[in-house]
Amino acid sequence: MNLLLLIFLPLVVAGPAYLLRRYWMVAVAVSVATILALIGICFRAPVGEPAYVLGRELILNDLHRLLLLLFYVLAGLMILYAWQEPQGWAFCPCLLAILGLLSGAMMIQTFLIAVLLLEMAGLIFVFVIHGRRPAPTGAAVSYLVPLVIAAPCLLVLPWLAESYTLHPEDLLLIRFTVIAASIGFGILLATAPFHSWLPGVVEGAPPMAGALLICIFSQVHLALLIGVLRDNLWLTTDSPMLSVITASGLLTALVGGLFASAQRQPGRLLAYAAISDMGFVLVGLGTGSAWGVTSAVAHSVTRSLTVLLVAMSLGAVRTHLRRETGSSLQEALRWAPGGILGYIAGGLALGGFPLFNGFATRWLIYRSLAEHDALFLSVLVLSGVGVVLGYLRSLSMMLQPSPEMSEDREPLPVTVLILSLVGLCLLLGLLPGLLVTPLQDMLLGSGLVNAGL
């Protein structure tokens, strides 16, 4: 029953939240109350106990519970931010509907249905991308097309995997499975060379829409990829899947870092930094070792926090820097203190600068790679340097006037939200064990990693 509530409660509340969109405060209050209820339900939901919907089994494991709790907390922060800085009429109802569908996609044991639920969530996300202004629809279309193309690649995976278990002598099936998984997950995770859609979407969408895509959708895609590898162990032993993941991760990190270093538009820079970070996650996952997988999951969690921090800061700075005083850092700090500090801290964390959470989890990935190759390490370090350079360069661009500017100071709740996230990033950077140790115990305890995938 509890598991069904995680799916249907947000889906049902999305309707009233939509109807109440003109009474923004009420819509936000209803959405926050729903998120709090979801957190409570998720805490109390039994792990490993099945529930059924349409005859399909739903199971919540430890990793999924951790990720769902993370999603709910992130979604709550996004809604609180949207309370002060509106992100479009569709944001709250669509976010709730997306959370319900993504919860279903994480818990359902039928991969076909999980992919269809994921596709539905992605289609609802299209309404969030366009925001509230009259604007060109290019960003939304450039998200919609890759989404619809990626889904069939994943939908054929169970059939290919089943065919291989029936005909293990057919080596062509291994090749087809690896190709389908690489294209499907490659597009959804925006890994090189399928990454080109993400920068346009993040630049064209409201800041919280971009954050939702990178912080929540990517995590679900990653969880599904880990699930596919766990359920089809032959993919890690009899196929070149792990090598493909590692190579793709290295290429993604390098491409993301290089493009980030040359980027001037803050939205695109955020997207390239996130792409580079996804490269790190994939490299960790591609090692296949218990330590590598733990590092990958930990890095993806810290990536979500950092991207949310940068997206919030970006939105605050874009909106609240005054036109006539925008070019001075001191003045900028007066008008948008949280935005400026958050942007600097988030940029450094995304680039893996020491003291921040990005560095701590990157260090774990470097360690898991130490036995592989020094070339891998240099590529990854270079990618991080590219991101930091990109953020240092973009700071001066950020201080330029923007068409969305208002004459108000940054609202206090937004400053508090951003500074709290900065504090959290610093805390996890100084004490990474707070995240990594329980995560490792949980992954080993639940059998998700057992001396590797």
Next chain:
Amino acid sequence: MDFLGDIVTTLVSLSHIELMLGLLLAGAIIIVLEDWRLNLWALTAQFVVVGVLLARVLPLRVALIKVIVGCMVCVILYLTATRGQLRRDEEASHLFGEPRLAGREGLSMNLWFRALVVVLAAVVSYGLGNSHPFVEQPLGISQACYWLVGIGLLAMVVGREPFKVGLGLLTFQSGVGILLATFEQSLSLAALVGVVSILIALAIAYLATAQAAFSLEDDAA
């Protein structure tokens, strides 16, 4: 009811070659012609033909879901297109004194190129369907899937407006629906694929309306 029954009987009795020709014609109209009315009729016909084709591998009620969903999708797109057209004509008469003849300009421009691409796609999908069929019987299923996926991808590539890209997405989705129907024939899966198609149509309707509003504002500015 007898009339409806006759139509269903006639459709089910069509050979796979006739159904394939129907799909070929519908796909060609979507790619080559710019007129939204013809495109929507072609899309409706395409959904019906796919439903009839699927009735040979699926239980009839599951195949019927595809047809009903297809009709709902076409109604959503029709309402969007008429609303957009009316608004465009209204604004154009206000701004320029007379309605613009939307849809005609695209006809002459790259008609032959598009027709050539359609022929190429037809040859490739026929070849692929023969060399890599994913079901042996009944005939036409594999070819139809390859054709719809191919023509859907082409429509996405050549389309510039959300509406045209959306027709490509829905055609692509129809092809994927055929592929899925051969793997799993459950009612729940068919229903979920139907929901996905309706969500695609809603997203396209929203984007087409937003694009029209933006273009008008841009023109006015």
